[in-house]
Amino acid sequence: MNYSHHSIEKKWRAMWQKNKVYEPNLKNAKRPFYNLMMFPYPSAEGLHVGNMYAFVGSDIYGRFQRMRGNDVFEPIGLDGFGIHSENYAIKANAHPMKLAVKTEKRFYEQLSSIGNGFAWNERLETYDPEYYKWTQWLFLQIWKRGLAYRKKALVNWCSSCATVLADEQVIGGMCERCDSEIIKKELEQWFFSVTKYAEKLLENIDGLDWSEKVKIAQRNWIGKSEGAEIDFKIVGSKERITVFTTRPDTIFGATYVVVSPEHSCVENSKDQILNYNEVQKYATEARKKSEADRIREDGEKTGVLLKGIKAMNPASGEQILIFVADYVLSGYGTGAIMAVPAHDQRDFRFAKKFDLPITMVICPHYPEPTCPILDDAYSGEGHLVASGKFNGMKSEEARGILTSFVGGRKKTTYRIRDWLISRQRYWGPPIPMIHCERCGWVPVSEKNLPVKLPFVKKFRSEGGGKSPLGMVPAFYAVKCPRCKGVAKRETDVSDTFLDSAWYFFRYLDVKNKKAPFEKGRTKKWLPVHMYIGGAEHSVLHLLYTRFITMVLKDSGLIDFEEPFAKFHAHGLLIKDGAKMSKSKGNVVNPDEYIKKYGADAFRMYLMFLGPFTEGGDFRDSGIVGITRFLNRVWGFVVKNHGLGSRNQESMEVLEGKIHHAIKKITEDIENLRYNTAISALMILLNAFEDCPSVVSVEHIKNFLKLLAPFAPFISEELWSMVGGKKSTTIHHGGWPDYEERFLQRDMFTLIIQINGKVRDQFEVSSHDSQKKIETMVLSRDKIKQLLVGKVVQRIIFVPGRLINIVLSA
């Protein structure tokens, strides 16, 4: 007996909407539970099956919490500003502002078709002026706290597209869109001082209930390393080069110094450097070098000797050479290093290429008198050699001692950089700053927000580091808010990641015109109880969001500093063993599946094909198994719900199975193991079908409740059938509890092993003693035969499971 998914989906979607089934009272909810899923970028032709997968997985968790009596808030919106959407508009040859209207409609239709319990009244779009007004406000708060500043920086530049790109759009050194090489270009940019929060961002990680994988990724990205700053004097000059090192114990082995192409010592010692032109040429070219070139070089080092100047090793007093090389990065540490080729692989390769001395100062086999000749750097620990009076000292101990010996300072460095926030693009919130010749940078007054993004026909970046808005005098020609003199509005827009760094605050108060959010609500609903999203965002988005939350805390606007109590990344859906992509032609269109099989079947199939946190392989063939299952559920309930239980004898066995399923499914949902929860539902249905006369209405009700998070439509329809006209929605119907007493079994199947191999099995009572069981086992014909002529050495008995007879050899 098949059911018509079309009619019941339509019916219940309307009923849920009408009865506000998924709209919690944001102001007065008693048991708030914020169930958040990362909102999508509406950048493609529509929602990808991968997005659907993620949303369904998040929704099941939300529905489960709602049935447990929580006031679940599951909002939805669109991360519609930004390069993704803009690129799609360019490709579709449409204006992003006009296209947004269309994609919005399309996305929301698709999102409503999957049957999620979204709070539709609270939806938001980041390109809505009512939203980005507050994104701009947020920028001003950050500015006010002295955490926004401008500086020159090397940014990714695609000359073919004539635009800067975000780091995440540079794939293997190539432009994500046109696949041409990316070069670095120096432009003055806006930054947020994320590094000022580096220690707090790192420290708090320990207390988060996140998957360990993501926590490790965050720690690595922050990249704390402890070491020392040490000055190397330039011989015959007042100048000095300060280096950062994590291995001050190797300082006697520092046989040269390397500075980055941007380092100030090149300019400062201009007159002493004999080959200044050559050096400058190298520095310019290194800067122009594309990412792709760097990858091609594959560790091959380049550099130029600074002729005419030398540095002094402060430990040994030796005069050593100075190089400029692009393997030293200007953005990390001091932009200069002491090179210890014996104990650092990069320095080793450079030294080999330029034929520089390699002095081993850490010996792994001390006190052996000789150290091996190295074919690669040794970066482990050991004892100091060739280090004057420090010989024989353990390398770990020598770090601090040698640092003070050469007058160095202990120093902690972080790998994380400040957040480059400005984009020379059109489709984003204009940065709310005004530049005045006399007053410098002046913020737009909060009461004048939003700085509206004007409709501009020529929205494509033309290049030269100039934004599209830079061509629109009507936009940028303004008076200085402070002195009323001639001034110019900032024409860059902010990064998409800023839009998405605070959206979960706004969901709580989307209609608030006076403030971005209200303290009572944030206190009630935040931090987010459960956050689910893609693993690709486990570094940047989560880090930026944490940073913004910390800033809001320090501004006194909220009273917590971590936004997400719990975060779990969902897995990746693949098809035919490969990531879905248009170029491979293996993209699955979710709409067709929903139309053909129904949202319930589609949801369940997606969740059944593998563990949610690990993803899985999407095959067309698999969904029919779920369709069969749902049809059988339908047929069974329709046929049996009016009959009631007619056989008390086998009732107990069935009760045990139901309670076992409740326990299993409850625990599985809590741990996002939806695939095994669904299989438990199938097992339970099989048990029902084996003895329909034992199944009561209560049993059916419990079954439907367990099914409800996965298949919300069919379970609601059958619920109304079972419960009659007066029944309220199953989705507020309460989650079934299991009772331990039903899980206990009087009999169990004992496995009999001989030397660890299964030979026999039979039913025994759980209350029988080991001795009694042993006697029963040894008197079984099959076992007796197998033991003829053998000596039993020992017997291992595992209660409730097995017995293993060990024979002597």
Next chain:
RNA sequence: GCCGAGGUGGCGAAAUUGGCAGACGCACUAGCUUUAGGAGCUAGCGCCGCAAGGCAUGCGGGUUCAACUCCCGCCCUCGGCACCA
């Protein structure tokens, strides 16, 4: 190179603290049912073997009465970061 995850039938995958390897589903085979197509129902289904039995969780060792699970050494796949001193 570094970090992380993983490797189990024809396929997607299961397997509390070590305790029946392959649950559940797909595909397949046989039978029933159906005018046919489709669907449904019943049974079977890791590999070799007529059977008894043997062999099986990437490869090689080890611990144990017992190893997918723990330990040591390799190989491969996927994801992330990538000259971070």
